[in-house]
Amino acid sequence: MIPAAPPHFRSGFVALIGRPNVGKSTLMNQLIGQKVAITSAVAQTTRNRLRGILTREDAQIIFVDTPGIHKPHHSLGEVLVKNAIAAINAVDLVVFVTDGSVPCGKGDRFIEDILAHSKTPVILGVNKIDLAPEDPSKRAAVEQSYRNVAAAHQWPYQAFSALAGDGSESLLSALVQTLPEGPYYYPPDLITDQPERFIMGELIREQILELTREEVPHSVAITIERVEEDAKITRILATVHVERPSQKAILIGKSGAMMKEIGSQARQQIQKLIVGKVYLELFVKVQPKWRESNLRLAEFGYRVEAT
Structure with missing residues (x-):
């Protein structure tokens, strides 16, 4: 209200x-x-x-x-x-x-x-x-x-x-x-108007930014494929999109060590968001030159916003 x-x-x-x-x-x-x-x-x-x-x-x-x-x-x-x-x-x-x-x-x-x-x-x-x-x-x-x-x-x-x-x-x-005098635009207890799935994706991307360097950070997009909730746990399936196979290799790391660390850190942050246990499963997919594709940009949520 x-x-x-x-x-x-x-x-x-x-x-x-x-x-x-x-x-x-x-x-x-x-x-x-x-x-x-x-x-x-x-x-x-x-x-x-x-x-x-x-x-x-x-x-x-x-x-x-x-x-x-x-x-x-x-x-x-x-x-x-x-x-x-x-x-x-x-x-x-x-x-x-x-x-x-x-x-x-x-x-x-x-x-x-x-x-x-x-x-x-x-x-x-x-x-x-x-x-x-x-x-x-x-x-x-x-x-x-x-x-x-x-x-x-x-x-x-x-x-x-x-x-x-x-x-x-x-x-x-x-x-x-x-600021001018005006009304409440949002309920007083709200701190963002972004959907929960968007925040989840951003928390995953944040860990990639923190844990990887070289060519990876700016070539990453996240899509949340599925969120399933029950009384005990929230299960999240997410895809990490990169542009080249070499970036995928960096993200996965030796024996999957980097992806495990990214998933672990992101899971801890998401648990703070939803206040409960989280099971997070991450997949990495190569999407060549997605930053140059208007179709991919729109698919990943990057559109020129109306004023």
Whole structure:
């Protein structure tokens, strides 16, 4: 049930926009207080516009975690970038997330130009302040490079560490103050609008990102083939799709050791999601050049999203 909002209640949709690997998913998880999006040191982890929901006494904020905006090298990349840019004009507010451990660069300038031509309000969010240069002059130069961007467009400036949580309350206050008065869009106890199967697939993909390197991470897609539940256990059958036989070999590992480790770690995470015992069975299937196939992209859930 969605209750009626009290007087002066604020609500709206907030897109987290930025380059790959600046910490958008980590920030959303930090602000919501629970893990909704997968995170990884590998760039371009987020592939879908994932919504996370924070409900407070005075506000409901629906965060839209978008893929990092980058120069695409295949059809999948083109879809991801189009979806990220489309989100800008489909929300009430944008947090332009940047990496405060390095100065503002070309990738940030590209996104700055996109946002400058949008009518959506923007808050400049400088993440990773805990990783800023120790040298005072270098630290000041990095900070000033972002303050110059904020000043040029009169965007509010917020600095924080999404990982440690420093500055997150100040950012939340700025978001609530900027959003319009509005209703509850979702039930107050909901933290995401994504179906359970989608989250299961993402938790499996997260472990692949964490446990494999080389050529594998960006070539992986997950489909949940079957979920069977009874009183004692949930049985999940999932397929891991890769582009080349060599990637399949890496995922399986010697005597199946890598796949067993991926399955074990993913199962533990899924058990937290559904609160109960899980039996997870994984298969690996080679789908040559799936990232270039519009049919495969659609089959795996990667479509250009409507605004």
